[in-house]
Amino acid sequence: xxxxxxxxxxxxxxxxVAAFASDxxxxxxxxxxxxxxxxxxPPILPxxxxxxxxxxxxxxxxxxxxxxxxLAAFMADSQVPWGVQALSGMLGEPAWKSKPSWYLVSTxxxxxxxxxxxxxxxxxxxxxxxxxxxxxxxxxxxRAVASLIEQAANGSVSxxx
Numbered sequence: 001x002x003x004x005x006x007x008x009x010x011x012x013x014x015x016x017v018a019a020f021a022s023d024x025x026x027x028x029x030x031x032x033x034x035x036x037x038x039x040x041x042p043p044i045l046p047x048x049x050x051x052x053x054x055x056x057x058x059x060x061x062x063x064x065x066x067x068x069x070x071l072a073a074f075m076a077d078s079q080v081p082w083g084v085q086a087l088s089g090m091l092g093e094p095a096w097k098s099k100p101s102w103y104l105v106s107t108x109x110x111x112x113x114x115x116x117x118x119x120x121x122x123x124x125x126x127x128x129x130x131x132x133x134x135x136x137x138x139x140x141x142x143r144a145v146a147s148l149i150e151q152a153a154n155g156s157v158s159x160x161x
Contacts, residue, residue, distance in 0.1 A: 006095030013099055014126075015152045017145055018106035018137050021120035022091040029087040031116065040110040051081035062110045064136040075136065096124035102152040103128045104137065104145060111135040127152075 003022050006014045020028060032042065043058035054063060059076035067075065095101075103121035107114050107130050114130075121128040131137055131144045138145045 003094045003096060004092050006099055007093060011095065011099065013152055013155075014095055014101040015149050016101065016103040016121070016124075016126065017148070018104060018109050018112060018117060018133075018135050020112065021094070021096060021101070021103065021124045021126065023094055023123065024092065025090050027088050027090050031112070032087075036113060036115060039113045039116070042111050047084045048081075050084050052084060052087070053079050053081055063134065064139065065108065065110065065134040066132075066140040067134065067136050071139070072136075075139070094124070096126065100152075100155070101126040102148055104148050105130045106133045106135060106137040107131065108133055109135045109137075 043055035060072040103126035
């Protein structure tokens, strides 16, 4: 997770793209359990051999709604399983407390509600931009993502929405 890996002394800043900007003691499970009323529920299937997948039949509308349907189907079929422990892994010291951060809020995200992204971005003091896109905004809007990374690398960003 970039939030803790960013503590490496070689890291000078963090860029979040429709991601969890967790604080000490928080986990993905924390966010799912404390989701705001009406927030979409990620279609995580029950664990299989200690690993998790998103339901393939719900993948496109929940994860990649603005991605070409053929590519979204490929993404659903080629998911890399993630360990059950990834849900409950608690964060240690967040790097955003000591390093600058930038955040791309994906306004059509059905995995991490945009309001939750805004709140995490604000809490972290991130310079935020908003882009109309799904959770897979890095696939559907690669230029916007690359632009934010370039701006972060240059140390500036427009925070207009």
